[in-house]
Amino acid sequence: MTKPVNPRGTPIKEAEAVGIEFPVVGKARYNYTTGEALGVFLAGLKQGRILGTVCKRCGRVFVPPRMYCSYCFRPVDGWVEARDEGVVVTAVASYIEATRARAEKARVVGVIKLEVPGYKFDDHFFPGIMHYICVDDEAVKSMGIFGMRVRARWRPVEQRVGSITDIECFEPAGP
Numbered sequence: 001m002t003k004p005v006n007p008r009g010t011p012i013k014e015a016e017a018v019g020i021e022f023p024v025v026g027k028a029r030y031n032y033t034t035g036e037a038l039g040v041f042l043a044g045l046k047q048g049r050i051l052g053t054v055c056k057r058c059g060r061v062f063v064p065p066r067m068y069c070s071y072c073f074r075p076v077d078g079w080v081e082a083r084d085e086g087v088v089v090t091a092v093a094s095y096i097e098a099t100r101a102r103a104e105k106a107r108v109v110g111v112i113k114l115e116v117p118g119y120k121f122d123d124h125f126f127p128g129i130m131h132y133i134c135v136d137d138e139a140v141k142s143m144g145i146f147g148m149r150v151r152a153r154w155r156p157v158e159q160r161v162g163s164i165t166d167i168e169c170f171e172p173a174g175p
């Protein structure tokens with residue numbers, strides 16, 4: 001009987017790797033299919049709207065949207081529009097860029113609990129969006145950012161491409 005092959009393979013020893021030329025794949029071009037929910041969400045961003053879906057059985061609103069409620073195991077009932085305004089529920093000062101490079105200056109990243117007219121949410125499940133928050137990192141250190149009201153700072157219409165970066169960041173909305 002032959003010994004089964006280890007599906008995880010055999011790790012290469014460092015001595016074996018010396019002198020090996022690893023092939024470099026050229027610039028890969030590909031299209032990514034967003035699917036219905038994310039496609040509508042991204043098209044909404046281009047129009048300056050934050051769209052989500054709602055499950056009427058449990059009352060949950062999903063932002064970014066999903067086509068199925070994973071709590072009720074059923075399709076969602078329709079679309080809702082969230083306000084581009086909300087409250088910071090958590091935030092960190094990050095010294096790591098999205099490219100994983102080390103940043104000279106910290107950027108604040110956080111989760112914003114969004115408001116949807118006609119719906120109330122508790123702190124356990126709410127439509128939320130993770131994004132940059134345009135405040136000094138002192139706001140995180142002093143804890144002043146938690147509970148802060150913020151509003152989306154949209155890029156000018158002609159610069160929007162249907163991406164989460166069509167929102168530059170969330171900035172303090174004032175009282």
Ligand SMILES: [Zn+2]
Nearest residue numbers: 055058069072
């Ligand atoms: Zn549900």
